[in-house]
Amino acid sequence: MKKKKAALLIALVMSTCTAIAQQKTPKAVMDQFMDKRFGMFIHFGPVTQRGTEIGWSRNDQVAQADYDSLYHEFNPRLFNADVWVKTAKDAGMKYLVITAKHHDGFCLWPTAYSDYNVANSPFKRDIVGELAEACKKQDVTFCIYFTVLDWHDPDYPIHNPHDTTQSKGLGGNMTAFKTRMKNELREVITKYKPFMLWFDGYWEKPWTTADGKEIYQFIKSVDANVIVNNRLGKVNDKLDGDAVGDFLTPEQTIGKLNMNEPWESCITICNQWAWKPNDPMKSLKQCLQTLVTSASGNGNLLFNVGPAMDGHIEGRQVKRLQEMGAWLKLYGESIYGTQGGPYVPNETYGATRKGNKVYLHIFQRKDGTLSIPALANVKITKAYFMNGGAVIIKTDKDNYKIELPATLPDENCSVIVLELNKDAVNIPVIPVKA
Known part of the structure; x- marks a missing residue:
């Protein structure tokens, strides 16, 4: 024993x-x-x-x-x-x-x-x-x-x-x-x-x-x-x-x-x-x-x-x-307290998210419209430049078409806020198309 x-x-x-x-x-x-x-x-x-x-x-x-x-x-x-x-x-x-x-x-x-x-x-x-x-x-x-x-x-x-x-x-x-x-x-x-x-x-x-x-x-x-x-x-x-x-x-x-x-x-x-x-x-x-x-x-x-x-x-x-x-x-x-995505960053933009918001960071204005993949089963309730005015977004097939002003608010990186009808953190990452 x-x-x-x-x-x-x-x-x-x-x-x-x-x-x-x-x-x-x-x-x-x-x-x-x-x-x-x-x-x-x-x-x-x-x-x-x-x-x-x-x-x-x-x-x-x-x-x-x-x-x-x-x-x-x-x-x-x-x-x-x-x-x-x-x-x-x-x-x-x-x-x-x-x-x-x-x-x-x-x-x-x-x-x-x-x-x-x-x-x-x-x-x-x-x-x-x-x-x-x-x-x-x-x-x-x-x-x-x-x-x-x-x-x-x-x-x-x-x-x-x-x-x-x-x-x-x-x-x-x-x-x-x-x-x-x-x-x-x-x-x-x-x-x-x-x-x-x-x-x-x-x-x-x-x-x-x-x-x-x-x-x-x-x-x-x-x-x-x-x-x-x-x-x-x-x-x-x-x-x-x-x-x-x-x-x-x-x-x-x-x-x-x-x-x-x-x-x-x-x-x-x-x-x-x-x-x-x-x-x-x-x-x-x-x-x-x-x-x-x-x-x-x-x-x-x-x-x-x-x-x-x-x-x-x-x-x-x-x-x-x-x-x-x-x-x-x-x-x-x-930036602080956010998560990355749901968009994969590229030379034109990056995205972060927190709560019901997606933050689109615009690096450069290639033309008057920014095209990004639409979010499935999600409704955008409000869109605007951070510290600025409203942004017009149109949906074309599977993409959002965001109208950009002739001059972006910040020449280095402007931020567009997308307010959603659901928690942005739970949205799956959108894969990059080949």
Whole structure:
């Protein structure tokens, strides 16, 4: 009898441990994240003194010894967390992600587990901590970027991503590396309370799917509600099978319409992720239509800026973000808290929906009439430009014919509201005709 009780107890403990290990982020938390739709990505570190790409320019444009010594001169005196966060808020961004630790291994917080951190630079201040506090004050959701590879860490087997011969005879100590990683993650989760952890660096041979699952389980043991992107594991285009994480992350491209899996596109406002002098910047039209197309595809946009070496965000980038914020003040209802569809976005328009409304985002006026597929078993009770006058809609066979004015209300993206006699969210996505 005692043996049976002991066996039952062991089975119960194992079952409980398995349940904890398999714990996923609650749907309510994921819905809260996806409702935000627009966030700021920030790539920043000592490499800004060279104007080259963070991490990737090590052993390439910048010699390793030089790159690894840049922190001795790192002193961004113009860094002001409140200004950075206000810039994001004025742009209409609802969350912020800072590169607390990129692939070069430098930590923007005073970690107890590595000397290669901001406390040992001339600047000394806790950049991650100051941003977390500023986000809290200004009601912007704080998130952290963290690498799963570290070319600076002696326990990580690869130290030069540009040397392809390192794939042979890998050394290092991945157990020690993961232990340090867990300690640093526990540190940032408990100290800064990030809403989401954004990982990258999954592609190199030493990092395995099993490693990703182990770290995901560890994160959930520290805070079950922390959202994790899908780059913690090896699979990067689906959330099924061996995928690790809670949402998909297409990079420098806008994700496709996906009503089943949450996703977020990460895209730069210029070309380079980290600051680069005279880096070409996207037009306001490009920026707005990138945001709208992301929302129309049922995804978020994480829009990147790279602050300059002295810690300020370039005035031209701030101005562009303010212009986006001005548009969102007028049309934000059609972005925040919406779902994509029922129309698949294209070069002419995109669509979002909420309640009994479909929001048609008009990117360009090709002629006087916009033709879109009619919604089956649905009646349009009212149609009008958001913040404007009524719109005339005629039905021709299987299509709506929407008469457009000679000049659209907004040259970058105008919004037509279709009020329906039923819940728009329940309308099936209309497939694109071949």
